[in-house]
Amino acid sequence: MSDTVTYRPPIFSLQRVWTLASSTFTQLVRMKTFYFLAVFAVLVIAASNLNLLYTPVQQLKVIRETSLGAMSIFSWLFAISATAVLIPRDLEDRTLYTILSKPVPRLEYLVGKLMGVLLVIGVALALMYAFFSVILYFQEYRIISNEMAHMAQNPRYTDQDRASEAAMIAAYGPDLNLLIAVLAVFLKSAVLAAVAMLVSTFASSSLFTIIISTVIFLIGHFHKMATDFWVVEQQGGMITRILGEILVLVIPDFQIFNIADSVSGGQTVSLNLVTQMSALALMYVAIFTIASWFLFSDKEF
Amino acid sequence: MSSPAVEVDNLTKIFSLSLRRDYLVAVQNLSFTVAAGEVYGLIGPNGSGKSTTMKVILGLMKATRGSTRIFGLDSRDVRSRHQVGFLPENPYFYKHLTGKETLHFYGKLCGLKKRDRNERCAELLALVDLEDAADRRLGGYSKGMLQRIGLAQAIIQRPQLVILDEPTAGVDPSGSRKIRDLIFQLKEDGVAVILCSHLLEQVQEVCDRVAIMQKGKMLREGALNELIAIEDEVELVMKNLPPDLQAQIEKLVNDDAQAQMVRAGHPRTTLERLFLSETEGEEGSAHE
Numbered sequence: 001m002s003d004t005v006t007y008r009p010p011i012f013s014l015q016r017v018w019t020l021a022s023s024t025f026t027q028l029v030r031m032k033t034f035y036f037l038a039v040f041a042v043l044v045i046a047a048s049n050l051n052l053l054y055t056p057v058q059q060l061k062v063i064r065e066t067s068l069g070a071m072s073i074f075s076w077l078f079a080i081s082a083t084a085v086l087i088p089r090d091l092e093d094r095t096l097y098t099i100l101s102k103p104v105p106r107l108e109y110l111v112g113k114l115m116g117v118l119l120v121i122g123v124a125l126a127l128m129y130a131f132f133s134v135i136l137y138f139q140e141y142r143i144i145s146n147e148m149a150h151m152a153q154n155p156r157y158t159d160q161d162r163a164s165e166a167a168m169i170a171a172y173g174p175d176l177n178l179l180i181a182v183l184a185v186f187l188k189s190a191v192l193a194a195v196a197m198l199v200s201t202f203a204s205s206s207l208f209t210i211i212i213s214t215v216i217f218l219i220g221h222f223h224k225m226a227t228d229f230w231v232v233e234q235q236g237g238m239i240t241r242i243l244g245e246i247l248v249l250v251i252p253d254f255q256i257f258n259i260a261d262s263v264s265g266g267q268t269v270s271l272n273l274v275t276q277m278s279a280l281a282l283m284y285v286a287i288f289t290i291a292s293w294f295l296f297s298d299k300e301f
Numbered sequence: 302m303s304s305p306a307v308e309v310d311n312l313t314k315i316f317s318l319s320l321r322r323d324y325l326v327a328v329q330n331l332s333f334t335v336a337a338g339e340v341y342g343l344i345g346p347n348g349s350g351k352s353t354t355m356k357v358i359l360g361l362m363k364a365t366r367g368s369t370r371i372f373g374l375d376s377r378d379v380r381s382r383h384q385v386g387f388l389p390e391n392p393y394f395y396k397h398l399t400g401k402e403t404l405h406f407y408g409k410l411c412g413l414k415k416r417d418r419n420e421r422c423a424e425l426l427a428l429v430d431l432e433d434a435a436d437r438r439l440g441g442y443s444k445g446m447l448q449r450i451g452l453a454q455a456i457i458q459r460p461q462l463v464i465l466d467e468p469t470a471g472v473d474p475s476g477s478r479k480i481r482d483l484i485f486q487l488k489e490d491g492v493a494v495i496l497c498s499h500l501l502e503q504v505q506e507v508c509d510r511v512a513i514m515q516k517g518k519m520l521r522e523g524a525l526n527e528l529i530a531i532e533d534e535v536e537l538v539m540k541n542l543p544p545d546l547q548a549q550i551e552k553l554v555n556d557d558a559q560a561q562m563v564r565a566g567h568p569r570t571t572l573e574r575l576f577l578s579e580t581e582g583e584e585g586s587a588h589e
Contacts, residue, residue, distance in 0.1 A: 011379075019409040023395065030397040093393040098454060101359045101387035101464075102410045105379045300362045 016104055017112045024116020025123075028082055033120060036074050037127055043070050044132050048139050056143045060172035061264055063139060067132040068181055068260040074128075075121050075189035076217060082117050083196035084209035096301060107293045110197060114289065117193050122186060129182045133174040140173035171266050180274055181263035187281035188257035192217055194288035195252065201295040219247065220254035252284045304373030306462045306493030307335040307358060311367035314353050314517075327353040329517040330367070335510075337461065338491040340484060342504040342525070345514035351497050352390075354514075355464055358495075359387055371462060383411070386455035390467040390497075392447060396440035400431050400450050403439060404457055411458035425453040430479065444471035452480060456487070463487055464495045469503060481507055505529070538568060 047066035054062065090096040099109060144166050151157040151165065196213040203209040257277055259269055314328040328350040335341040343351045356362040358369045360376045374381035394403050401422055408418040426432045429449035439447065448471060455463055465484075469477040484507045487494055498504050504511060505525065512522040521528060547565070554562045 013412065015412070016410055019406065023398070023406055027395060027397045094389045094391070095394055097359075097361060097389045098387060098392060098394065098407070098451070099410065100361060101382055101385060102407060102458075103379055103383040103412070104410055298363075301356065 012105065012108060017108050017115060020099075020104075020109060020112025021115035021119055024086065024113050025119045027086075028116065028120045033078070033082075034124065034127075036078075037124065037131075040067075040070050040074065040128050041131060043067075044135050048135050056147055056169050057172050057266075059143060060136065060140060060169065061266075063132065063136055064172065064178065064264040065261075067128070067136075068178075068185070068264055071125055071128050071182065072185050072188075072260060075125065075185050076192055078121055078124070079117065079189040079193040080196045080210055080213045080217070082120070083114070083193045084200055084203075084206045084213065086113050086117070087197070087200045088203075088206050088209075091301060100301070106297050107289075110201075110289060110292050110296055114193060114197055114285075118186075118190055121189050121193070125182055125186055129179065133178065136174045136178075140170060144169050177263045177267070177269050180269045181260045183274070184257045184259045184277055187277055188254055191252050191254070191257075191281050191284040191288070194285045194292070198288045198292045198295070201292045201299065216251055217254060220251050221258075223248065223251060223253035223255055253280070256280060304370070305334045306337050306339070306372060307333075307341075307495065308370040308373075309333050309354065309358065309367070310369070312354065312357060312364050312369060313366040314350070314357060314362065315365045327517050328357070331514075331517070331519055332367075333512055333519065333522055335462075335493050335495060337493050338488060339510060340488050340494045340496060340508045342508035342511040343495060343497045343514065344499070344501065344504055344511060345520075348516075349514040350517040351514055352466065353517075355387075355466060355495070355497060359385065359464065383458070384461045386458070386460040386463040388448075388451045388455040388463075388465045388468055390470060391444075392451040394439050394447070394450065394454070396438060399436050399438050400426065400442070400446075401435040403450055404453055407454040407457045413458060421457060421459075425457065428483070429453045430476075445473055445476050448472050449476060449480075452483065456492075460492070462493045462495070464497075466497045467499065468496070469498070469500060477503070534563065 044063065044067050048059075048063050050059075050062060087096075090099070096109075100106065147165055147169065148162055151162050192213065195216050196209055199212045199216075200206070200209040203212070259273070259277075263269060310332055312328055312331040313326070316325045316327055317323070318325055331350070331354060333341075343354065345351050353362065357364050358371065358376055360379070360382060363377070369376040371381040372384055395406070398406060404422040404425060405418055408421060413421060426435050429452055431446060431449055431453070434442065434446060439450065442450065448468065452465075452468060455465070468480050468484075472480065481503065484494055484496065488507075488509075494507075496504060496508060508525050510523060511525050511528060513520045551562055551565065554560045
C-alpha cells in the first residue's frame with residue numbers, strides 16, 4: 001500500500017458531477033435506449049413517403065409534424081421514466097451506499113443523475129434532428145424539382161411564379177426554426193425530468209413517480225387556463241382560489257414550450273420567446289433541483 | 302493523524318415505525334473508539350444495531366442523539382468520507398460497467414488523477430485477482446467476484462479507515478483467505494478497519510478489539526485476547542512429546558491438590574487450512 005493521499009476534496013466538484021452524469025449516460029445507453037432512434041427513423045421515412053394527395057407544402061409539413069411529434073413524445077416519456085427509476089434502482093442495488101460513502105455531496109449526486117438523463121435526451125434529439133433534417137432537405141429538393149418541372153411545361157407560369165412557388169416550398173424545409181422547436185422540446189423535457197427527480201426523492205416506488213410526474217405534466221399544459229380562471233378572474237370560492245394559486249406556483253407552465261405546432265406550420269419564432277423559454281426552463285430546473293436536494297439531504301438509507 | 306479513526310459518542314438511533322408514535326430503538330447510548338491502524342470487530346445477532354451504527358458513521362443516517370466522528374471530523378461532514386472506504390453486505394454495483402470501469406468510476410469520485418487512477422486500478426485488479434475479468438461487465442460476475450471488486454473500490458483512494466460489512470459473504474475459502482490477508486495488509490499499513498461479520502472465527506483471527514452488541518446496546522467491548530482468555534486455564538502445546546514424558550506430566554498434575562488436567566490430545570487444524578492445503582496442492586499439481 002502506498003502513502004496516504006493528501007488531496008482534500010472540494011465542497012462542490014464539477015468533475016464528480018460529470019463522472020456521475022457520464023456514468024448515468026452510459027447506463028441508459030447500455031439499456032438500449034437508443035433503439036428508439038430506429039423507430040423514429042422508420043416513422044420519418046414512412047411520413048416522407050406518404051402519397052395522400054398532399055400539396056407539396058403539406059408533404060413537408062407532415063414530415064415536420066411527425067418528426068417533431070415523435071421527438072416530443074420520446075423526450076417526455078424518457079424524461080419521466082428514466083429519472084423515475086434511477087435513484088430507486090441505486091438504492092435497491094445498494095450502489096447508492098458506495099457512492100454516498102465516498103466524498104460525494106448529495107447535491108452532486110442529484111445534479112449528476114439529472115445531467116446524465118438530459119445528456120441522453122440531448123444526444124438523442126440531436127441525432128433525430130440531424131436525421132430528419134437530411135430527409136427533409138432531400139424531400140424539399142425532390143418536391144421543388146418536380147414542381148419546377150411541372151410548371152415549366154405550362155407556359156402560363158412566369159419565372160416569378162416559379163421562384164415564388166420554390167420559396168414557399170423552401171419555407172417548409174430545414175431551417176433555424178426547426179432547431180428552435182427541438183430546443184423547446186429539450187427544455188420541456190429538462191423541466192419534466194427535474195419534476196420527476198423531485199417526486200422520486202420522496203416517492204415510495206418508481207410507479208408512483210411516473211404517475212405523479214405524468215399528472216403534473218398534463219396539468220402543466222393547462223397552466224394558463226388555471227391562472228386565468230382561478231387567479232386573474234377570481235373565479236370560484238376561497239378554497240378553489242387558494243388551490244389554484246398553489247397549482248400555478250408549484251406546477252410549471254409546460255404550454256410555453258409547445259411551439260412545435262406553429263413551427264411545423266411554417267411560423268417563425270422570435271428571439272424573445274427563445275430567451276423567455278430558456279430562462280424559464282433554467283429557473284424551473286434550478287428550483288426543482290434545490291427542492292430535491294432539500295428532501296434528499298434529509299433522507300436516510 | 303492524531304485523532305482516532307472513529308469516535309462514537311453516546312450514539313442513539315430511534316426509528317419511527319408509523320404515524321402512531323411507534324418507535325424502534327435500534328442503537329442505544331453506544332460509545333466506542335477505533336484507533337488508527339486497529340482492526341475492530343463489531344459482532345452481534347441480526348437486528349443488534351451493527352448496520353445502523355455503520356450507516357451513522359458513514360453519514361447515510363443521522364444520529365437521533367450523540368455523535369460519530371471520523372478522524373476528528375463529524376460524520377455528517379462530507380469531507381470526512383475522503384478517508385473512508387466502505388464495502389456493504391452483498392453489494393451490487395452498476396451492472397453496465399466493467400470491473401475496470403467500476404474502479405475508475407469510484408476513483409474519479411474520490412478525485413484521483415488519471416495517472417494515479419490507472420496505476421491504482423491495475424494494482425487493485427491484481428490484488429483482488431480480477432485481472433482476467435477486468436473488461437467484463439459486472440452483470441456477468443459471480444457473487445464472490447462482486448465482493449472482491451467491492452473490496453477494491455472500497456480502498457481505491459487509499460483510505461485510512463475501511464468499513465467492511467460481511468466481506469466474505471458468498472466468497473469461497475480461498476477468496477476468503479485473500480480478504481483476510483488483505484485486512485492484515487491494511488493493518489500493517491496503519492489503516493483502521495471496522496469488520497462486521499457473523500463468521501466469528503474470522504473475526505477472532507483478524508481483530509485486535511471486539512464489541513459485542515445486542516438489541517442496540519454494547520454487551521462487551523475490549524481487546525480480543527483479554528475477552529476470550531480463560532483466566533484459570535493454561536494451554537501447553539508440545540511437539541514430538543514421547544508417551545512416557547506425557548504420562549509423567551499427567552502424573553505430576555494429578556498429584557497436585559489444586560491442578561487438574563482438563564484435556565490432552567492432538568490439536569486439530571481448521572477445516573479452512575485443510576481445504577486450502579488440499580485444493581492448493583491439487584491446483585499446483587494440475588498446473589505442473
